[in-house]
Amino acid sequence: xxxxxSRPGRIxxxxxxxxxxxxxxxxxxxxxxxxxxxxMKTDHRSLKAGSDIISPDQESAELYTLFSxxxxxxxxxxxxxxxILNFLLPGDIVGLQASLLAAAQHGIEALTDVELCxxxxxxxWDLFVRMPNLAYELAxxxxxxxxxxxxxxxxxxxxxxxxxxxxxxITLYRRADALGLVSDSSFDFPLSQQQLADALGLxxxxxxxxxxxxxxxxxxxxxxxxxxxxxxxxxxxxxAVYEQSKAPRPxx
Amino acid sequence: xxxxxSRPGRIxxxxxxxxxxxxxxxxxxxxxxxxxxxxMKTDHRSLKAGSDIISPDQESAELYTLFSxxxxxxxxxxxxxxxILNFLLPGDIVGLQASLLAAAQHGIEALTDVELCxxxxxxxWDLFVRMPNLAYELAxxxxxxxxxxxxxxxxxxxxxxxxxxxxxxITLYRRADALGLVSDSSFDFPLSQQQLADALGLxxxxxxxxxxxxxxxxxxxxxxxxxxxxxxxxxxxxxAVYEQSKAPRPxx
DNA sequence: CAGATTCAATGATGAACCTCAATTCGAGGC
DNA sequence: GCCTCGAATTGAGGTTCATCATTGAATCTG
Numbered sequence: 120x121x122x123x124x125s126r127p128g129r130i131x132x133x134x135x136x137x138x139x140x141x142x143x144x145x146x147x148x149x150x151x152x153x154x155x156x157x158x159m160k161t162d163h164r165s166l167k168a169g170s171d172i173i174s175p176d177q178e179s180a181e182l183y184t185l186f187s188x189x190x191x192x193x194x195x196x197x198x199x200x201x202x203i204l205n206f207l208l209p210g211d212i213v214g215l216q217a218s219l220l221a222a223a224q225h226g227i228e229a230l231t232d233v234e235l236c237x238x239x240x241x242x243x244w245d246l247f248v249r250m251p252n253l254a255y256e257l258a259x260x261x262x263x264x265x266x267x268x269x270x271x272x273x274x275x276x277x278x279x280x281x282x283x284x285x286x287x288x289i290t291l292y293r294r295a296d297a298l299g300l301v302s303d304s305s306f307d308f309p310l311s312q313q314q315l316a317d318a319l320g321l322x323x324x325x326x327x328x329x330x331x332x333x334x335x336x337x338x339x340x341x342x343x344x345x346x347x348x349x350x351x352x353x354x355x356x357x358x359a360v361y362e363q364s365k366a367p368r369p370x371x
Numbered sequence: 372x373x374x375x376x377s378r379p380g381r382i383x384x385x386x387x388x389x390x391x392x393x394x395x396x397x398x399x400x401x402x403x404x405x406x407x408x409x410x411m412k413t414d415h416r417s418l419k420a421g422s423d424i425i426s427p428d429q430e431s432a433e434l435y436t437l438f439s440x441x442x443x444x445x446x447x448x449x450x451x452x453x454x455i456l457n458f459l460l461p462g463d464i465v466g467l468q469a470s471l472l473a474a475a476q477h478g479i480e481a482l483t484d485v486e487l488c489x490x491x492x493x494x495x496w497d498l499f500v501r502m503p504n505l506a507y508e509l510a511x512x513x514x515x516x517x518x519x520x521x522x523x524x525x526x527x528x529x530x531x532x533x534x535x536x537x538x539x540x541i542t543l544y545r546r547a548d549a550l551g552l553v554s555d556s557s558f559d560f561p562l563s564q565q566q567l568a569d570a571l572g573l574x575x576x577x578x579x580x581x582x583x584x585x586x587x588x589x590x591x592x593x594x595x596x597x598x599x600x601x602x603x604x605x606x607x608x609x610x611a612v613y614e615q616s617k618a619p620r621p622x623x
Numbered sequence: 624c625a626g627a628t629t630c631a632a633t634g635a636t637g638a639a640c641c642t643c644a645a646t647t648c649g650a651g652g653c
Numbered sequence: 654g655c656c657t658c659g660a661a662t663t664g665a666g667g668t669t670c671a672t673c674a675t676t677g678a679a680t681c682t683g
């Protein structure tokens with residue numbers, strides 16, 4: 120029997136009907152802008168969890184938007200130590216730094232199975248010439264990412280193990296919430312403890328111990344890859360994390 | 372007697388004759404571009420060491436280029452802990468993130484006496500509309516800054532105290548070198564140990580002890596606020612830091 | 624030059640975190 | 654149902670780093 124599946128074609132859902140775009144987390148765009156984005160998008164790509172989206176030192180990387188799934192940026196030292204720099208959720212821009220600079224200074228890996236909207240590097244210049252508003256928003260998104268890394272650096276540099284975990288969990292919770300991925304205070308949480316450790320700058324063992332300490336203290340529970348945050352207020356206070364802006368952001 | 376000093380007027384040296392721009396660290400620009408930058412610059416401001424260039428939570432911050440001196444970006448937790456995110460040297464863009472986002476998520480402080488070229492926030496949009504090449508370079512500079520913070524996060528998350536110090540010293544050395552500020556392997560090094568500690572995510576005491584351990588080990592000497600790097604190769608190896616790109620970068 | 628102030632250096636002690644090692648748990652595969 | 658394999662948990666012991674406290678050096682002030 121022929122497989123008449125509902126899977127969209129080479130470039131996926133038309134951008135005008137993009138389900139992400141409907142979410143309140145994202146700004147409205149003019150039809151003109153969306154048509155430009157649609158024309159710029161050359162592919163809709165699916166990757167398995169664990170695959171490289173951008174490999175370290177890759178030259179002339181392409182630009183993506185994460186359509187579904189989670190990913191992370193990371194940086195490795197020659198002896199194998201690895202720091203996870205930040206996590207990427209649906210709607211986030213992927214590879215902006217790598218596509219603007221001559222060569223990627225980091226890797227980007229799919230944390231879960233992901234779908235990506237592909238924008239070839241060459242057309243970025245076009246966007247700057249023809250769509251200054253989109254160019255501005257691209258720069259804005261870059262600054263937003265920098266701001267999130269600032270937070271992570273502050274966390275890793277200043278907070279102890281418990282605070283770091285609390286800060287990471289509450290931040291991811293809020294980001295998932297903004298995307299409508301939270302229900303009954305719980306959301307999909309696909310990180311392994313090794314990945315947690317690499318993001319927090321802690322050893323695997325110490326991460327595991329602190330993680331279960333916080334679970335036993337009643338901060339959150341986890342089962343079936345889903346995390347339920349039992350006391351968001353407490354978690355936020357423990358991490359000394361401020362409310363973050365809920366204003367809609369650009370989606371490109 | 373009237374003070375006929377040689378200090379330039381309200382907007383300082385004309386951008387076409389900017390001494391920074393002459394340095395090999397920076398790309399050549401067309402006269403057109405430089406004239407646009409000149410027109411966009413509304414002030415040339417001098418600040419004393421220790422003053423705030425952008426204060427935490429400041430709204431609608433202006434955009435600057437650091438003309439002379441050093442500065443740093445930092446982020447504080449409510450209880451007073453502070454993380455220095457990165458250092459700014461002459462030619463670096465100052466406040467891009469703060470001027471693109473609605474409110475600054477960090478503070479920027481003058482580490483030494485500084486001079487700044489002031490570009491009002493309002494004209495940034497103008498730049499995106501009329502000068503796509505400059506807009507692209509602005510985004511490029513933002514990505515470069517992000518890349519430097521990535522490095523710092525990796526350092527704080529993965530390296531031990533000695534490695535962190537080595538990485539910071541070698542990185543600052545190379546950046547100073549690119550600006551022609553190094554002679555006989557030595558350069559001005561205006562950081563206090565408290566600032567070092569805040570940048571490295573270490574306590575003041577441990578920073579002091581590790582710092583003198585590395586001096587005694589013959590990595591570098593310091594006197595009169597000037598640091599001499601005795602063994603750049605060894606320092607780079609200890610930090611496991613790669614060569615970084617020496618390609619010229621945009622100056623705006 | 625005495626007094627105040629800031630920054631750097633260093634010893635003592637304890638807590639936080641790391642490494643090594645062993646064990647348990649859970650999800651396939653057959 | 655049993656085996657395998659990766660991920661998570663837990664204990665023991667060691668190291669790094671933080672905190673507290675004191676002193677010395679350098680700079681400023683009146």
